[in-house]
Amino acid sequence: MLALHPAVQDTLYSEITQVLGTRQPSYEDFPSLTYALCIMFETLRLFPSVVGVPKVAAEDTLLLGKYPIPRGTAVIFDIVHVHRDPEIWGPDSNEFNPSRFDARHRHPAGANKSEIDDDTSVSFGNEKIRVPCKGAFLPFSDGQRSCLGIPPPSPLARGMQG
Numbered sequence: 801m802l803a804l805h806p807a808v809q810d811t812l813y814s815e816i817t818q819v820l821g822t823r824q825p826s827y828e829d830f831p832s833l834t835y836a837l838c839i840m841f842e843t844l845r846l847f848p849s850v851v852g853v854p855k856v857a858a859e860d861t862l863l864l865g866k867y868p869i870p871r872g873t874a875v876i877f878d879i880v881h882v883h884r885d886p887e888i889w890g891p892d893s894n895e896f897n898p899s900r901f902d903a904r905h906r907h908p909a910g911a912n913k914s915e916i917d918d919d920t921s922v923s924f925g926n927e928k929i930r931v932p933c934k935g936a937f938l939p940f941s942d943g944q945r946s947c948l949g950i951p952p953p954s955p956l957a958r959g960m961q962g
C-alpha cells in the first residue's frame with residue numbers, strides 16, 4: 801500500500817524521523833508512532849486477514865436486529881463489507897486513507913456523522929486512534945472471544961480486571 805501511495809509513505813517517513821531520529825524503535829515508542837498504526841489499521845480495514853468470523857448461536861435468545869436466531873444456527877459476520885460500508889466510513893470507504901483513524905484530525909468518519917462518537921469509539925491502546933463506532937472495525941473480531949493479539953487493553957487484560 802505504501803508503494804501505491806507515495807504521499808502516505810512520505811508522511812510515515814516524517815513521523816519515523818521525528819520520533820526516532822536514526823535510532824531503532826523500542827516498545828516504548830509504540831504510542832508515539834500513531835501514523836504507523838493508522839496505516840496498519842487502514843490496511844486491515846480494506847484487506848482484513850480474516851474476512852468472516854463464524855459463530856454458532858448457543859441459546860435461543862439471540863436476536864440480530866429484529867431477527868430471532870434459533871440455537872445451533874451458524875452465523876458468519878462479514879468483516880469485509882462492514883469495513884467498506886459507506887454508511888459507517890463515508891463515501892470514500894473504498895479509498896486508502898490512513899488519516900481516517902487519526903483522532904487528531906477530528907474529521908467526520910462516516911457519511912451521516914457530524915463528529916466521532918467518543919462514547920462508542922474504541923482506541924486500541926492509543927488515545928490518538930479512533931474508529932467511528934463500536935463494531936465498525938473488526939479485524940480482531942470483538943467480544944469475549946476476540947483475538948488475544950489485539951493491541952492493549954487486550955481481552956485477557958479486560959478479563960483480569962473484571
Ligand code: HEM
Pocket residue numbers: 849850853939940941942944945946947948949950
Ligand atoms: C494482524 C494480526 C491478527 C489478526 C488480524 C487476528 C485476528 C483474529 C480473529 C479475527 C480471531 C477470531 C476471534 C473470534 O472468533 O471472534 C482471532 C482469535 C485469536 N487470536 Fe488473533 N489475530 C492476529 C494476531 C494474533 C496474535 C499476534 C495472537 C497472539 C499473540 C493472536 C491470538 C489469538 C487467539 C488466542 C485467538 C482465539 C481467542 C479465543 O477464541 O478466545 N492473534 N484472531
